[in-house]
Amino acid sequence: MVTNDDFQKAVDLINNSGNILLTAHTKPDGDACGCIVAISNVLENMGKNFRAIMLSQMPDWYDFLFAQKPPILGEDINLNQLTDGKFGEFDLIIIVDTNSLSQLPKFDKYLKQNDKPVLIIDHHATADGLGNVELVDSSAAATGLIVYDLIKYAGWRITETIAEALFVTVATDTGWFQFSNTDSRVHRACSELIDAGAKPIEIYHNLYQNFSYARFKLTVAMLNTLQLHLDGRFATQQISLKDFEQTGATHKDTENLINDCRRISTVETAALLVELEDGRIRCSLRSTGGIDVSEIAAKFGGGGHKMAAGTFLPGPLEKAKEIILKEVTEKIKSLSCK
Numbered sequence: 452m453v454t455n456d457d458f459q460k461a462v463d464l465i466n467n468s469g470n471i472l473l474t475a476h477t478k479p480d481g482d483a484c485g486c487i488v489a490i491s492n493v494l495e496n497m498g499k500n501f502r503a504i505m506l507s508q509m510p511d512w513y514d515f516l517f518a519q520k521p522p523i524l525g526e527d528i529n530l531n532q533l534t535d536g537k538f539g540e541f542d543l544i545i546i547v548d549t550n551s552l553s554q555l556p557k558f559d560k561y562l563k564q565n566d567k568p569v570l571i572i573d574h575h576a577t578a579d580g581l582g583n584v585e586l587v588d589s590s591a592a593a594t595g596l597i598v599y600d601l602i603k604y605a606g607w608r609i610t611e612t613i614a615e616a617l618f619v620t621v622a623t624d625t626g627w628f629q630f631s632n633t634d635s636r637v638h639r640a641c642s643e644l645i646d647a648g649a650k651p652i653e654i655y656h657n658l659y660q661n662f663s664y665a666r667f668k669l670t671v672a673m674l675n676t677l678q679l680h681l682d683g684r685f686a687t688q689q690i691s692l693k694d695f696e697q698t699g700a701t702h703k704d705t706e707n708l709i710n711d712c713r714r715i716s717t718v719e720t721a722a723l724l725v726e727l728e729d730g731r732i733r734c735s736l737r738s739t740g741g742i743d744v745s746e747i748a749a750k751f752g753g754g755g756h757k758m759a760a761g762t763f764l765p766g767p768l769e770k771a772k773e774i775i776l777k778e779v780t781e782k783i784k785s786l787s788c789k
């Protein structure tokens with residue numbers, strides 16, 4: 452849990468800052484996007500100058516949250532505009548949903564030369580300690596819950612925009628209240644957010660009944676690669692560059708695709724391998740909790756949680772599959788030896 456002392460330090464930082472830069476991890480998910488929108492709305496209501504930037508493209512289904520989509524570093528603005536102050540001079544940097552340099556491509560270079568205070572709000576176990584003030588609570592199902600606690604601590608008004616954005620953070624990081632991180636704190640917060648104006652039915656439609664045909668075709672291509680290993684305990688799936696080409700889907704369409712195979716009764720651990728243009732393989736990992744997939748990801752420079760983690764592996768796809776199968780096999784073996 453975050454102490455009141457830490458919340459007060461965060462409030463003081465925000466109150467004493469006039470120009471704030473806000474960002475989140477690369478490949479922004481619902482938690483990252485929702486936190487950006489919620490904090491932006493808080494800062495707007497306080498009359499602060501602020502800018503939000505994203506470090507890579509967002510999936511289309513979060514568009515409904517944004518009145519205006521933030522620029523993307525490396526696409527809409529470049530690193531020089533950030534480092535030489537052309538994009539703005541900031542006296543506070545707020546980073547949400549990560550505390551890891553590896554999750555902040557390009558932005559890490561800006562951070563290294565920056566001498567202004569950094570506020571981290573995060574719920575991941577892996578951390579590089581990037582903040583001068585850190586609101587970190589690995590028991591929170593979503594970073595949005597920590598943002599919610601901060602807003603309540605500070606007594607800031609919870610607008611409908613904030614309620615909707617924070618509901619999205621919790622709903623997406625719990626897989627619409629299905630993952631084992633769905634605790635009473637999640638339901639309490641969501642009940643309060645509904646009272647404050649969040650509309651779950653509309654949010655569900657926007658998030659889960661709003662696929663493009665291309666994304667659906669990509670899902671079909673991926674499901675056709677499904678393989679079960681270790682007596683069905685471990686599932687692998689893959690997406691090749693050719694699949695993107697043939698379906699017209701893009702990398703941002705891969706979010707959450709890993710989860711469908713977990714409906715198979717025997718599957719405890721799942722991996723999704725996605726081929727990247729540079730030849731590397733992005734590997735997403737999920738576990739029902741038996742094995743800690745963040746330990747496997749960390750071995751290859753990645754990170755995450757016990758039950759959801761990610762990393763990069765060398766290609767081609769078949770080689771990456773061999774590597775990850777070996778790691779998961781060893782983990783499961785070491786568990787049964789204990």
Ligand SMILES: [Mn+2]
Pocket residue numbers: 482483548574592593594624
């Ligand atoms: Mn999160």
